[in-house]
Amino acid sequence: xxxNFVDIYKQHQALKTQIDGAIFRVIKNSTFIGGEEVExxxxxxxxxxxxxxxxxxxxxxxxxxxICYVLGIxxxxxxxxxxxxxxxxxxxxxxxxxxxxxVDCRESDYTIDPTEIEKxxxxxxxxxxPIHLFGQPANMFSVCDIARKKGLLIIxxxxxxxxxxxxxxxVGGFGHAAAFSFYPxxxxxxxxxxxxxxxNDTHLANKLRLYREYGQGKKNIFTTQGVxxxxxxxxxxxxxxxxxxxxxxxxxxxxxxxxxxxxxMDFDIILPTIPEDRDHVFHLFVIRTNxxxxxxxxxxxxxxxxxxxxxxxxxxQPVYQHFGHTIGDFKVAEKVAEQMLSLPMFPELTREAxxxxxxxxxxxxxxx
Numbered sequence: 001x002x003x004n005f006v007d008i009y010k011q012h013q014a015l016k017t018q019i020d021g022a023i024f025r026v027i028k029n030s031t032f033i034g035g036e037e038v039e040x041x042x043x044x045x046x047x048x049x050x051x052x053x054x055x056x057x058x059x060x061x062x063x064x065x066x067i068c069y070v071l072g073i074x075x076x077x078x079x080x081x082x083x084x085x086x087x088x089x090x091x092x093x094x095x096x097x098x099x100x101x102x103v104d105c106r107e108s109d110y111t112i113d114p115t116e117i118e119k120x121x122x123x124x125x126x127x128x129x130p131i132h133l134f135g136q137p138a139n140m141f142s143v144c145d146i147a148r149k150k151g152l153l154i155i156x157x158x159x160x161x162x163x164x165x166x167x168x169x170x171v172g173g174f175g176h177a178a179a180f181s182f183y184p185x186x187x188x189x190x191x192x193x194x195x196x197x198x199x200n201d202t203h204l205a206n207k208l209r210l211y212r213e214y215g216q217g218k219k220n221i222f223t224t225q226g227v228x229x230x231x232x233x234x235x236x237x238x239x240x241x242x243x244x245x246x247x248x249x250x251x252x253x254x255x256x257x258x259x260x261x262x263x264x265m266d267f268d269i270i271l272p273t274i275p276e277d278r279d280h281v282f283h284l285f286v287i288r289t290n291x292x293x294x295x296x297x298x299x300x301x302x303x304x305x306x307x308x309x310x311x312x313x314x315x316x317q318p319v320y321q322h323f324g325h326t327i328g329d330f331k332v333a334e335k336v337a338e339q340m341l342s343l344p345m346f347p348e349l350t351r352e353a354x355x356x357x358x359x360x361x362x363x364x365x366x367x368x
Contacts, residue, residue: 001356003344005305006185010348011249015241022237031233041236044243045180045196048163049172053205055197056231057212060159060181063195064092064129066229067155067177070207073098077126079155082112083313084333085131089157090314098126102315102323104330109273110134110286113332114142118150127153132161132171134272134309135187135253135283140166140174155179159195162187163250165279172198177208182231182239187253187283188246190235252347253282259351260285260343263358267365270339284309288339295364296341302360307342 012019026037038056046054057063073079075097081089083102093100103116112130128147130138140156147154154175158164162180164171172178182194199205210217215226257280261271270288274280286309289295296306313333315325327334343357 001353002303003305003349003353003357004346005307005342005344006346007348008184008189008346011346014348015245018241019238022241023234026233026237033230033233035233037233037236037240038231041231041240041243042196044240046198048170048243048246049178049198050170051173051198052200053198053202055199055205055208055212056236057195057197057229058231059193059229060179060183060195061088061092062227062229063159063179063181063197064089064155064157065095066208066211066227067179067197068092068096068098068127070204070211071127071153071155071176073126073153076124078122078124079127079129080117080120080125081129081157082131082133082333083315083330084110084310084337085133085157085314086159086310087314087317087319088159089129089131090320093129099124100314100320101125102325102330104332105133105336107332107336109136109275110336111136111138112143114139114146117143117146121146121150121152125150125152127155129155129157130175131157131159132164134286135161135164135281136272137161137164137166137171137278137280140171144174159183160186160283161281162283163246163279164281167277173200176201177204182235187250187281188239188242190231191238192232192235194231194235194239196231249347250279250281253345254280256345256347256349256354257282257285259354260287260358263354264361267361269361282345284342285345286340286342288336289341290339291364291368292339292341295361298364299357299360304357304360305344309340309342311337313337 042054077098079093090100106113156175156178158171159181177199180196182190212229215224
């Protein structure tokens with residue numbers, strides 16, 4: 001059996017007629033940049049997230065960078081982020097001239113460890129960016145308590161967590177603003193890159209809209225510094241077709257995660273947790289084993305494509321070597337980075353495929 005890590009085409013087949021119609025509608029109306037599809041998607045995604053405003057941009061990375069800039073984060077400021085994540089979060093902070101300050105993660109769920117945050121707060125600290133990693137919400141109550149006590153901004157990185165909930169509330173509405181990515185393999189993915197910023201602060205949303213479009217409020221009137229970071233009309237139209245299916249896709253991901261957990265519980269594997277106070281949407285299904293590299297090679301020889309997220313923690317990346325961190329500074333992140341393996345995960349993954357994957361893993365450990 002051949003099993004892809006992600007299979008976007010299967011999803012497309014189910015929605016082909018609707019997506020073709022949406023693309024044709026944009027072409028017919030020639031609303032390639034901005035326009036009705038973008039405006040309607042912004043309203044619909046804001047409603048879905050349970051917030052007042054959505055501002056779409058051209059990527060999740062730009063969403064983070066633009067939030068930082070418009071919130072006034074810049075040279076001399078520090079922003080606390082977890083060290084085990086995709087590097088885009090740190091680069092967004094660096095791109096506005098601020099310094100990302102790394103903290104370790106919790107071994108139980110790989111999200112930011114609130115007990116480590118206060119140790120890193122200084123007079124220069126401006127914000128905290130908790131990351132809802134792999135579809136698992138961070139402990140937002142603890143993060144919000146710290147930020148409130150210290151007078152810090154909260155920027156949620158929800159790029160992997162569309163629809164996830166913490167204590168019944170969807171991620172995206174806990175902080176001053178939140179960033180989402182619509183990269184094609186995300187739980188809600190476009191057919192190209194794309195991103196969004198959501199916020200309950202309407203004044204901030206208006207500043208974000210101004211900034212994403214050259215600082216242009218009215219045509220040919222530029223009132224502030226700005227950039228070109230807009231979501232294409234075709235991508236917005238595709239996302240509008242997909243959005244009504246997101247909750248069902250997330251439910252299917254959770255069911256697949258349960259199959260994995262049932263079938264793999266007897267092996268030398270650490271399985272992802274599903275805390276009762278959080279709705280994990282399993283953007284990725286990440287297991288841990290000391291035999292990670294050998295297992296990955298074994299599975300790929302049996303036709304099962306796997307991924308590794310993220311093998312080198314940010315503090316060990318060459319771009320941040322000048323920060324002076326050494327091995328052992330972030331023990332949990334360094335440990336799990338050597339153990340984590342992402343198994344195939346997408347809503348259309350069948351029980352037959354999951355059974356096959358489990359059989360191959362059982363065969364691997366029997367031969368170990």
